[in-house]
Amino acid sequence: MSDIILEINNLSKSYKRVDAVKNLSFDIRKGNVYGLLGPNGSGKTTTLAMLMGILHPTHGSFSWFGNGRKDSNRLRIGCLLETPNFYPYLNAYDNLRVTATIKNMPHPKNRISEVLEYVDLADRGKRPFRTYSLGMKQRLAVASAILSDPEVLVLDEPTNGLDPEGIAEIRELILNIAAQGKTIILASHILDEVQKICSHVVMLKQGEMAYNGTLKELLTQHKSYNLMAENRSELLRVLKNIPGVVIQNETEDSILIELRGEISAARLNQLVVEQGIYLSELHAYQKSLETIFLERMKL
Amino acid sequence: MKQIIALEYAKLKKFQTLKILFAVYMVVVPAWMYFMNFFFQMNPDLKNIFTKENPFDFPHIWNFITYSASFFNILLAVSVVIITTNDIQYKTMRQNIIEGLTKHQVILGKFVFVIFLGTVATLYTFLCGLVIGLIESSNTDVYQHIHLNILYFIQTIGYFSFAFLFAIVVKRPAIAIVTFILYFPVETIIGNIISPKMYRFFPLKVYADLTPIPFFKAVLNSGSRVEKTNILILSLSEQLMLASGYIILCFAFTYVLLRRRDL
Numbered sequence: 279m280s281d282i283i284l285e286i287n288n289l290s291k292s293y294k295r296v297d298a299v300k301n302l303s304f305d306i307r308k309g310n311v312y313g314l315l316g317p318n319g320s321g322k323t324t325t326l327a328m329l330m331g332i333l334h335p336t337h338g339s340f341s342w343f344g345n346g347r348k349d350s351n352r353l354r355i356g357c358l359l360e361t362p363n364f365y366p367y368l369n370a371y372d373n374l375r376v377t378a379t380i381k382n383m384p385h386p387k388n389r390i391s392e393v394l395e396y397v398d399l400a401d402r403g404k405r406p407f408r409t410y411s412l413g414m415k416q417r418l419a420v421a422s423a424i425l426s427d428p429e430v431l432v433l434d435e436p437t438n439g440l441d442p443e444g445i446a447e448i449r450e451l452i453l454n455i456a457a458q459g460k461t462i463i464l465a466s467h468i469l470d471e472v473q474k475i476c477s478h479v480v481m482l483k484q485g486e487m488a489y490n491g492t493l494k495e496l497l498t499q500h501k502s503y504n505l506m507a508e509n510r511s512e513l514l515r516v517l518k519n520i521p522g523v524v525i526q527n528e529t530e531d532s533i534l535i536e537l538r539g540e541i542s543a544a545r546l547n548q549l550v551v552e553q554g555i556y557l558s559e560l561h562a563y564q565k566s567l568e569t570i571f572l573e574r575m576k577l
Numbered sequence: 578m579k580q581i582i583a584l585e586y587a588k589l590k591k592f593q594t595l596k597i598l599f600a601v602y603m604v605v606v607p608a609w610m611y612f613m614n615f616f617f618q619m620n621p622d623l624k625n626i627f628t629k630e631n632p633f634d635f636p637h638i639w640n641f642i643t644y645s646a647s648f649f650n651i652l653l654a655v656s657v658v659i660i661t662t663n664d665i666q667y668k669t670m671r672q673n674i675i676e677g678l679t680k681h682q683v684i685l686g687k688f689v690f691v692i693f694l695g696t697v698a699t700l701y702t703f704l705c706g707l708v709i710g711l712i713e714s715s716n717t718d719v720y721q722h723i724h725l726n727i728l729y730f731i732q733t734i735g736y737f738s739f740a741f742l743f744a745i746v747v748k749r750p751a752i753a754i755v756t757f758i759l760y761f762p763v764e765t766i767i768g769n770i771i772s773p774k775m776y777r778f779f780p781l782k783v784y785a786d787l788t789p790i791p792f793f794k795a796v797l798n799s800g801s802r803v804e805k806t807n808i809l810i811l812s813l814s815e816q817l818m819l820a821s822g823y824i825i826l827c828f829a830f831t832y833v834l835l836r837r838r839d840l
Contacts, residue, residue: 363672364667367593368588379584380673381676
């Protein structure tokens with residue numbers, strides 16, 4: 279299918295003692311924003327490094343744009359991988375000049391000024407890279423990734439080292455780029471960010487895929503509700519006997535339950551009423567991506 | 578190719594270390610010539626052991642200056658080591674590849690740089706020889722033995738490509754510089770232990786013999802100090818073939834290494 283940007287089949291990377299990535303397979307489709315999630319050491323950066331041609335997969339394959347692993351594929355991708363890597367003795371402009379030359383950009387001058395303006399390095403970027411703060415380095419790396427206006431952006435922890443304002447700016451930037459119909463792969467620990475930006479999620483756990491699907495599905499996979507009734511202990515007793523109800527948390531003021539299977543909130547309400555209990559409170563509870571992520575990583 | 582040259586230029590135009598090393602080379606080469614001349618004038622007996630000729634006379638000056646300058650192009654070889662190891666340490670080589678450069682282009686870029694550096698060093702050494710010769714020589718026979726400058730060029734390429742190989746293998750700047758410089762005496766010792774007959778085929782020996790010790794032929798011709806049969810020198814064409822072979826081998830080996838390596 280033509281809307282497949284990247285196809286990954288059984289991608290694996292093993293080192294002497296660890297299997298960093300195990301049999302990873304998923305597709306990246308055009309125009310979506312993918313969040314690549316996983317704790318430290320779960321294989322996110324290793325995966326991206328293989329996709330960017332700097333690590334050799336132990337086995338498995340991948341194909342960008344239906345072109346396999348050709349070097350020229352990478353010219354169509356803007357990438358920020360791990361730490362920002364630039365020539366310390368060059369200033370921001372000259373460093374981007376190097377990127378522009380590799381990307382074969384014919385007249386990069388205006389575009390370089392434009393992206394430097396965008397990441398707020400137009401003035402301060404005149405000093406050599408080695409004098410930059412972590413935030414400035416990171417912003418230059420973002421500028422370099424978007425410089426050639428690529429079809430695909432691969433961003434590994436792009437908000438690393440940025441202040442809240444900087445984080446908000448990068449989020450804004452990613453959303454803007456996504457709105458242009460570009461494809462984005464975003465690896466991040468800041469799940470709040472991922473929840474705000476991504477349409478799809480791929481979760482990694484110890485090098486293996488733990489989830490692959492839309493963010494919406496992930497968030498609504500198990501519906502959670504907060505309940506309360508006049509007689510709290512009676513409600514609890516009744517709930518425990520209804521199949522499909524899992525009590526997750528109970529406090530003095532409310533009971534948090536999760537509904538699994540076919541049962542809906544309306545049906546639950548009906549069942550409780552049949553037992554002579556009237557709910558004083560029933561509202562849907564949206565778990566955050568962070569909660570879901572932590573739950574899944576514990577399994 | 579234009580892209581590769583533009584890329585190397587963008588990377589190196591503001592690299593101060595290279596400029597400093599080159600400035601040192603530019604000062605040291607003519608300075609050493611005059612120092613040696615001064616030394617010979619102070620010790621005419623010592624000089625007369627080697628030759629009765631004036632080293633600044635054409636054509637002797639070509640031999641004299643290429644031999645002298647060959648010690649200092651090690652300085653420039655060190656700059657090749659520094660630039661390459663920096664590219665690895667700063668992870669900029671990795672970044673270049675992420676951005677879309679091929680490993681083949683990485684090697685090509687360094688080859689272009691090595692050729693550039695060798696060309697500039699050779700042109701400068703040639704100009705020094707020409708100017709000093711025109712000032713000091715008692716004749717103006719510029720063209721005789723002028724081909725020694727071309728041999729000097731091949732020698733610089735040889736040293737620089739060897740330095741590049743060292744940098745790619747060792748990866749760390751300081752260690753690469755030290756091992757590269759240490760390799761010179763180590764090769765001499767190992768070569769002579771194995772056998773002087775084999776030693777002349779060793780890479781740095783082949784490169785070094787392209788600009789042989791001046792007045793050596795005079796020593797040979799005198800026949801009094803050294804037995805001719807003990808002197809093992811390859812013919813010029815053999816030397817050129819071996820030198821080119823080693824240069825190709827250096828780049829081919831770095832290419833294989835880079836291809837296999839995880840960056």
